[in-house]
Amino acid sequence: MPCVSSHLNQMVKMPCSYSSVVDRILMVEQILSEFRLNKEELKEVMKRMQSEMDKGLRLETHEEASIKMLPTYVCSTPEGSEVGDFLALDLGGTNFRVMLVKVGEDEERGWKVETKNQMYSIPEDAMTGTAEMLFDYVAECISDFLGKHHIKHKKLPLGFTFSFPVRHEDIDKGILLNWTKGFKASGAEGNNVVGILRDAIKRRGDFEMDVVAMVNDTVATMISCYYEDRSCEVGMIVGTGCNACYMEEMRTVELVEGEEGRMCVNTEWGAFGDNGELEEFRLEYDRVVDETSINHGQQLYEKLISGKYMGELVRLVLLKLVNEDLLFNGEASDLLKTRGSFETRYVSQVESDSGDRKQIYNILSSLGVLPSELDCDIVRLVCESVSTRSAHMCGAGLASVINLMRERRSQEALKITVGVDGSVYKLHPSFQHRFHKIVKELTPHCEITFIQSEEGSGRGAALISAVACKMAACMLRQ
Numbered sequence: 010m011p012c013v014s015s016h017l018n019q020m021v022k023m024p025c026s027y028s029s030v031v032d033r034i035l036m037v038e039q040i041l042s043e044f045r046l047n048k049e050e051l052k053e054v055m056k057r058m059q060s061e062m063d064k065g066l067r068l069e070t071h072e073e074a075s076i077k078m079l080p081t082y083v084c085s086t087p088e089g090s091e092v093g094d095f096l097a098l099d100l101g102g103t104n105f106r107v108m109l110v111k112v113g114e115d116e117e118r119g120w121k122v123e124t125k126n127q128m129y130s131i132p133e134d135a136m137t138g139t140a141e142m143l144f145d146y147v148a149e150c151i152s153d154f155l156g157k158h159h160i161k162h163k164k165l166p167l168g169f170t171f172s173f174p175v176r177h178e179d180i181d182k183g184i185l186l187n188w189t190k191g192f193k194a195s196g197a198e199g200n201n202v203v204g205i206l207r208d209a210i211k212r213r214g215d216f217e218m219d220v221v222a223m224v225n226d227t228v229a230t231m232i233s234c235y236y237e238d239r240s241c242e243v244g245m246i247v248g249t250g251c252n253a254c255y256m257e258e259m260r261t262v263e264l265v266e267g268e269e270g271r272m273c274v275n276t277e278w279g280a281f282g283d284n285g286e287l288e289e290f291r292l293e294y295d296r297v298v299d300e301t302s303i304n305h306g307q308q309l310y311e312k313l314i315s316g317k318y319m320g321e322l323v324r325l326v327l328l329k330l331v332n333e334d335l336l337f338n339g340e341a342s343d344l345l346k347t348r349g350s351f352e353t354r355y356v357s358q359v360e361s362d363s364g365d366r367k368q369i370y371n372i373l374s375s376l377g378v379l380p381s382e383l384d385c386d387i388v389r390l391v392c393e394s395v396s397t398r399s400a401h402m403c404g405a406g407l408a409s410v411i412n413l414m415r416e417r418r419s420q421e422a423l424k425i426t427v428g429v430d431g432s433v434y435k436l437h438p439s440f441q442h443r444f445h446k447i448v449k450e451l452t453p454h455c456e457i458t459f460i461q462s463e464e465g466s467g468r469g470a471a472l473i474s475a476v477a478c479k480m481a482a483c484m485l486r487q
Contacts, residue, residue: 059413062074065276082272084270093112109125129150173186202223245428250279290402291313360437369385
């Protein structure tokens, strides 16, 4: 590996010997080796996760379980006979999306779906003010969208993707357990979110809407991908957050009455580890990330994986290497010392570098550092270590879910499709490959197909609304 840069690349020239470079790389590798998880360690993570999943499903242990396994009341999947216009809302981050979904009949596939959507940015004061302020803003966005598409006069069925922990009491009634992802709107936690939305729509008074279903983004992704592949029974998000849902046997979902068929369960697995199950897997950098977060002690599994924390983990490792005099001549810039300065998108960009190190150099110089070629190579090693652990930890989670499904169904071999969405999964150059590879290694008796969701959250919510309308119509006929 070269340690002296060319003048053309504008990198710092470092007088060095081959042996000093090798020693330095070996010391860096030793520090980064903590991020490597062998198969036995991943199997231990799976074993603990399955134990918490079982606790979450059982009535007597549900409250103490770190993985809450929340019933969604989504039992049916779209079969192609639902047609019409549906509205979908998608609230799960700093952007809020309104979507018009037209479900029509198609001779070949049974049905077809067309979508029109618009994104709205949520102001900070709406995220952290009162629930009334937040949902009044949501209602204002819906009104704007309906006006632009000249459909204010229509009372459309509405599907609401709400990507926060909710305890469902029905498909259109769910109690917000707690806000995540920087939301703190007061007066929402402990209350029915659909009721709050309906009240906001009523206050405006310039349109009517029939809220028929509220779902998590993982559920919406699963249903949206089911439209592409009828074997899709698992939905997963790896983006700002990380979560999964799957179709569970009704007989094991003790929080809901009924034994027959299957119900989609929202695992809320991001909270795995909150009862100490991941302590020996958490490194010093993970502990700092947690201590400086707004939800200290919560979502610990998610903090090992998701895009919200990946860049910050890399930054903390870089500072450790600087302190050990293994990087940037032992000196960090003020910007690199600033929390949040190394964005998660930089991790993807560093690992996408073609090999000439220009992209890595540009990122580091924007952070006030003038790196050598060797510094650039070390930064790449750090990014690869953090993102690989993320993919492997996430893979262990999905493997736990899929193996559990196979056991429940008493099948020697399970053939299944997983619908996936989220910026880390879609945009990181190597995450998908590493993730798919480890999942397949950890599920030897399963044949798994992965589908990348397009417009999953919105389209899925609308399709679930179509299912809910169909179910309601069947009940009325009976």
